[in-house]
Amino acid sequence: MFAAVVDVLVKGGPVMIPLGFVSVLAVAISLERLWYFARLRDHADHLMDQLRLLVHEGRLLEAMQLIRRANGPTAAVLAEGLAAWDRPLDEVRARVERVGQEEVAKMEARMAWLDAIVTGAPMLGLLGTVTGIIRSFRILAAMEGVEPSGLSSGIAEALITTAAGLIIAVPVLFIYVYLSGVIDRRVSALNRTAAEFLQLVSEARGRS
Numbered sequence: 640m641f642a643a644v645v646d647v648l649v650k651g652g653p654v655m656i657p658l659g660f661v662s663v664l665a666v667a668i669s670l671e672r673l674w675y676f677a678r679l680r681d682h683a684d685h686l687m688d689q690l691r692l693l694v695h696e697g698r699l700l701e702a703m704q705l706i707r708r709a710n711g712p713t714a715a716v717l718a719e720g721l722a723a724w725d726r727p728l729d730e731v732r733a734r735v736e737r738v739g740q741e742e743v744a745k746m747e748a749r750m751a752w753l754d755a756i757v758t759g760a761p762m763l764g765l766l767g768t769v770t771g772i773i774r775s776f777r778i779l780a781a782m783e784g785v786e787p788s789g790l791s792s793g794i795a796e797a798l799i800t801t802a803a804g805l806i807i808a809v810p811v812l813f814i815y816v817y818l819s820g821v822i823d824r825r826v827s828a829l830n831r832t833a834a835e836f837l838q839l840v841s842e843a844r845g846r847s
Contacts, residue, residue: 652767652770652771652774652799652800653770654763654764654766654767654770654800655767655799655800655803657763658760658763658764658767658800658803658804658807661756661759661760661763661807662760662803662807664752664756665753665756665760665807665811668749668752668753668756669753669811669814671749672748672749672750672753672814672818673814673818676746676818676821679711679712679825680710680711681711681712681713681714681825681828682713683713683828683829683831683832684828686705686706686709686713686714686717686832687713687717687832687835687836689705690702690705690706690717690836690839691835691839693705694839694843695843699721699724702721703718703721703722706718706721712739712742712743712745712746712825712829713828713829713832715738715741715742716735716738716739716742716829716832716833716836717832717836719734719735719737719738720734720735720833720836720837720840722734723735724840728837728840728841728844731837731840732837735833735836735837736833739829739830739833742829743822743826743829746822746825746826747822750815750818750819750822753811753814753815753818754815756807756808756811757808757811757812757815758808760803760804760805760807760808760811761801761804761805761808762804763800763804764800764801764802764803764804764805765800765801765804766800767797767799767800767801767803767804768797768798768800768801769797770797770800771797771798771799771800772797
């Protein structure tokens with residue numbers, strides 16, 4: 640089995656080297672991102688409900704302790720907002736938005752690489768196709784005394800690299816779409832929580 644795989648890789652020509660590197664990179668990034676979101680527990684609605692109750696009862700110290708025990712993007716945004724509770728509302732908003740942007744950047748980390756792999760892997764496969772066809776034409780041009788196996792090697796190079804590029808790109812595309820959906824939902828929840836927190840700050844100051 641291993642020998643057969645190596646034989647296919649060799650027949651694919653030199654373009655199989657960058658394709659192999661791209662495949663390893665795609666697997667590494669995909670697993671890292673899937674693991675990141677799998678262990679990211681961010682119960683935004685539940686956390687915000689608890690925080691609202693504590694703030695309405697004037698138990699700000701307990702609210703801060705609650706947020707510090709939590710983790711995830713929502714907790715980070717709320718912690719920054721509570722830390723700036725006594726500051727002007729514009730400053731609170733600015734600090735919440737800054738931390739929100741930092742958390743979104745963490746969620747979107749390395750997604751651009753997956754996008755590039757989806758586009759680049761088929762292009763590398765196409766490059767291997769072109770070089771394989773060029774090799775085939777060169778063999779055809781010097782056909783006298785050349786065995787058919789020489790021609791078939793160039794055709795094999797053309798087909799193998801195309802297949803390899805698609806084999807890499809297609810699953811990465813599905814992973815990219817899935818992760819993009821997860822990020823969109825979490826960013827939407829984060830924006831909603833930030834707006835609710837700023838409204839809570841405004842209401843608390845209105846009562847005081």
